[in-house]
Amino acid sequence: MVDEIQDILGPDGLLARQIPGFAFRAQQLEMAREVAAALADAELLITEAGTGTGKTFAYLTPALMSGRKVIVSTGTKNLQDQLFNRDLPKIRDILALPVRTALLKGRANYLCPHRLDLALGEGRFRSKELIGHLMDVRDWSGKTRSGDIAEIDAIPEDSLIWPHVTSNTDNCLGQDCPAYKDCHLAEARKRAQEADLVVVNHHLLCADFALKDEGFGELLPSADAFIIDEAHQLPEVASNFFGTVVSGRQLLDLARDVKTEYQNEAGDLKAIPEQADQLEKAARDLRLAFGVETRRGPWAEIQNNQGVNDSIADTREQLAALSDLLERVRERGKGLESCADRCLGMVEDLANICDPADDEDIRWFETLTHSFRLNRTPLEIADTFRAQMQRRRAAWIFTSATLAVGKSFRHFQAHMGLENARTAQWESPFDYPNQALWFVPRGLPQPRESHYTEEAVNRIIRPVVQASRGRAFLLFTSHRALRAAAEMLHDTIDYPILVQGDAPKATLLERFSSAGNAVLLGASSFWEGVDVRGAALSVVVIDKLPFASPGDPVLQARIDALKKRGGNPFMEYQVPQAAIALKQGAGRLIRDVTDRGVLVICDPRLLKRGYGQTFLDSMPAMARTRDIEDVKRFFAEERKADSN
Secondary structure, eight states: OHHHHHHHHSTTSHHHHHSTTOOOOHHHHHHHHHHHHHHHHTOEEEEEEOTTSOHHHHHHHHHHHSOSOEEEEESSHHHHHHIIIIIHHHHHHHHTOOOOEEEOOOGGGBBOHHHHHHHHHHOOOOOHHHHHHHHHHHHHHTTOSSOBGGGOTTSOTTOTTHHHHBOOTTTOOGGGOTTGGGOHHHHHHHHHHHOSEEEEEHHHHHHHHHHHHTTOOOSSOOOSEEEESSGGGHHHHHHHHTSEEEEHHHHHHHHHHHHHHHHHHOOSOTHHHHHHHHHHHHHHHHHHHTOSOOEEEETHHHHTOHHHHHHHHHHHHHHHHHHHHHHHHGGGOHHHHHHHHHHHHHHHHHHHHHSOSOSOSEEEEEEOSSOEEEEEEOSOOHHHHHHHHHHSOSEEEEEESSOOBTTBOHHHHHHHTOTTOEEEEEOOSSOHHHHEEEEOOSSOOOTTSTTHHHHHIIIIIHHHHHHHTSOEEEEOSSHHHHHHHHHHHHTTOSSOEEETTSSOHHHHHHHHHHHSSOEEEEOGGGSSSOOOOSTTOOEEEEOSOOOOOTTOHHHHHHHHHHHHTTOOHIIIIIHHHHHHHHHHHHTTSOOSTTOOEEEEEOOTHHHHSTTHHHHHHHSOOOEEESOHHHHHHHHHHHHHHHHO
16 A cells, blocks of 8 residues: 555655645655554554645545544644544545545434423523524425534524534433434434444544444444544543543533423423422522632632532532432433433542542633533543553554654653654645744833833834734733724724634634734634645744633643653643644645735743743744834845745
8 A cells, every 4th residue: 555655645646646736745655655554453553744734634634544543633723623624535535445434423413303402492592593593404404414513504603502402421312212213413423334434533533443342332433543633632622531420511401401301291290300400400590609600710719619518509409309309200201311321420530530540630620601511531541542542453544744752752741641653744745934924023021011012013013014914813821812902903003904703703704814914813713723835824922921821720630740750841841732732823825836925923931931842842843033124125026036
């Protein structure tokens, strides 16, 4: 297979002949050979391939040729759809291989006909918008074949209708569901079992691991190989799935479903819906007890808060009372049986969080606008993840454009328990010294100073945006700085300003690209997974080195644990994490061989602190300057070239 890959990805290969504008990249060919070898020998391989390598084709080509059952996991549902609907069909058709492929998402992404029927029969929606969304779902339900709710563009992702017409692990009735023969999820899983290559996302992959760990059946089919794309996102996703969470939304959903199933299957024990109302009230009161602010905090922060502790105790009491009542009627129907199991599971989960047997895990809380989450997260996941891999005798391939810190993969390997992996790294094929200019301005105050954002906007960001004639991404490490910068820029620059939160992400990106001279201000979600090619994006400004907030309870617990072991948490954990995040943000700038642009990093610590070298070593080899006049000349030359 290694020899055949040369005939496909080589300079005169099949893809060069079949795809208009295909450019041979030696890095892509080398990566494909490494992946082929790992597949053949069931190896553990970690690779970093710089932007523009074409890593998707580099792993899909050997995966499709291998004759093995392969699961490909990527970071988000959007990337999953792009991989399955665009990249995979293209390469499969060119190779002309009879490989069966399937797309599989988590159950909350599929319409549940049973829950749609319940929602239509309840008549409980008072909002005209929700009623309209429900009617849209009803009309679409008769046309869809996959049941994938991503097909409905007219309904926002965060619409409150979705929990009413999809199922989750808690409320799914499985084969006992009256609409099981029409179940879109069951059909999707059947296609995945029969396919040679299945595309999933990290959330589903880790959910599968967690379920098997608890002794439940598998969500994913067994496979000969796992290819993990966007692998830098995996540690955080895995940490969440190997822990325990109870949320306000879970409690409210349970209370709502209990009342619905009671009407359908019981009806003679009024204490049940009354107790469900009591649970609903307790959950809402608990959210109020935390205060109006949205935040994340360690468990120690609420241990002496009598109001929060009383509300948690009341919630547990109401949940336990509801569990006792449901046990008395669980035999009357599958819906009530499912509610009884969910209720008992939440009783146990709350006990696990609130009354831990040991203090090894991290306990913390998070408040959202209308909800809350109580969490217990493992301090380390390396042993757990390694054990999961060892249960599946398969090839494991991890890849991303941002896995290494400098030339080392040690940070990722230690986090995920992959110390024995073979590693390989390829630089981007883009000509960064000629395509990009890296500007680190002089004279800015330290980021901790209260006037830092104002200084950065007035002295750096505004003149850079004027020189580039808009066409800029302004990436911020906090929403507070983003909002402050947006307010300062709104009345002082002549270009369209787009701000994260004013519209859905996809809408903002579409407006940015079509405007051709817009300025987009974004926080964390715009630092990665955004691909804007061409002159519409010619500047990326990053306000500060992206260190995670020291107040984050999970980060603080990991810092404390490293200190206890005698380690240096700043250099061993915080700097590597920030270096990877910076590389992601900077990677938005050059997306094609014809792109040109300026990267601006406002943070003076980059060049004045010893750890700055770690960031410098992790970045592409761009031309560098500290003089804004060089930035102005860069864009003046661009205008001159355009006019000629």
